[in-house]
Amino acid sequence: MNWWNSPASDTQITHGNRMWLYILAAVIMFLLVIPTVIVIPMSFSEGQYLKFPPTTWSLRWYNEYIETPRWVNATLVSFQVAFLTMLLATPVGTMAAYGLFVSGHPVGKFIFFILMTPMIIPVILIAIGTFYVFGKIGMVNTITGLVLAHTVLAIPIVMIILTAAFRTYDLNQELVARSLGSNQVRAFFEITLPQIKFSVLTAALLAFLTSFDEVIISIFISGGGNSTLTKQMFSSLRDYIDPTIAAISTILILVSTALMVAAQMLSARGQE
Numbered sequence: 226m227n228w229w230n231s232p233a234s235d236t237q238i239t240h241g242n243r244m245w246l247y248i249l250a251a252v253i254m255f256l257l258v259i260p261t262v263i264v265i266p267m268s269f270s271e272g273q274y275l276k277f278p279p280t281t282w283s284l285r286w287y288n289e290y291i292e293t294p295r296w297v298n299a300t301l302v303s304f305q306v307a308f309l310t311m312l313l314a315t316p317v318g319t320m321a322a323y324g325l326f327v328s329g330h331p332v333g334k335f336i337f338f339i340l341m342t343p344m345i346i347p348v349i350l351i352a353i354g355t356f357y358v359f360g361k362i363g364m365v366n367t368i369t370g371l372v373l374a375h376t377v378l379a380i381p382i383v384m385i386i387l388t389a390a391f392r393t394y395d396l397n398q399e400l401v402a403r404s405l406g407s408n409q410v411r412a413f414f415e416i417t418l419p420q421i422k423f424s425v426l427t428a429a430l431l432a433f434l435t436s437f438d439e440v441i442i443s444i445f446i447s448g449g450g451n452s453t454l455t456k457q458m459f460s461s462l463r464d465y466i467d468p469t470i471a472a473i474s475t476i477l478i479l480v481s482t483a484l485m486v487a488a489q490m491l492s493a494r495g496q497e
Contacts, residue, residue, distance in 0.1 A: 261478060268471035286472040296473065298450065299457040303437055306368060306453060310375040310436035315429040317376070318383025323413070326391040337384070344381045348441045351377065356445040366448045374446060375436035382435055383428040390424035430488045434481060 263277055268286060270279035290296050321340060325333040343351060355374045356365065364370035394417065402412040418425070440455035447456045454477070458470055 264471050264474045268475040270468050286468040289469050290472050299452050299454040302451055303454040306371045306375060307433045307436040309372045310379055311429050311433040314376045314379035314383050314432040318380045319387050319425060322384045322387035322391060340384060341381050343377050352442045352445040355442060359446055365446050366451050368451055370446050374442045375439055379432035379435045382431050386424055386428040390421040394420060427488045430484050434484045438481060
């Protein structure tokens with residue numbers, strides 16, 4: 226039996242019958258990916274303007290990125306904010322997911338929904354509200370303000386990943402440890418946490434990525450010496466488009482892809 230006539234699923238539908246679906250999926254993936262991938266060769270252009278395909282190849286704009294203080298500073302700020310957001314959002318989201326899972330109280334569903342609202346409502350509304358509140362308390366253009374705002378966006382992602390992990394975890398193991406004299410905190414760290422550690426690491430990586438790639442809130446509440454890389458890119462695109470943006474975009478694509486691949490690998494290990 227060849228591949229064309231072999232079953233594609235338990236319903237015995239063959240790969241040949243599904244060929245239209247494969248082609249449609251390939252076309253959609255191509256349309257989604259090509260606008261991103263096309264930036265990569267443009268970043269190696271020698272010319273003063275964005276052009277595809279490049280007539281001459283060079284690392285000129287990567288050197289421009291490395292040698293320009295405002296780009297370097299913005300990159301350091303983005304990594305700093307993303308790392309701090311990861312350190313804050315991961316334990317908070319883990320504790321929230323664990324608390325709601327263990328309690329089993331009907332109100333927990335409502336609390337879970339409230340904590341998911343940053344993923345539901347438009348980010349622009351969160352940005353406007355954050356800018357208004359932080360402007361009143363003097364936290365605009367500060368690292369602390371950026372970390373807190375990005376944490377609000379990252380916590381729901383952490384909670385979704387950890388909630389899924391807890392649903393596949395047998396809570397009776399922790400209850401046995403507690404019945405033998407261990408308190409709940411010790412039982413969590415010694416029994417539960419080692420079994421969901423890959424899910425926690427996955428959540429941490431995605432929390433980092435959420436902050437590192439975030440642009441809308443950064444536009445509103447970052448500025449000056451505390452501008453993030455995405456905010457600096459937006460400001461540059463507004464004033465003048467140069468191939469440095471393509472070089473930075475390529476770096477962001479590589480960083481984001483590497484983190485996503487790492488998260489998938491950790492998630493796969495957690496399911497073994």
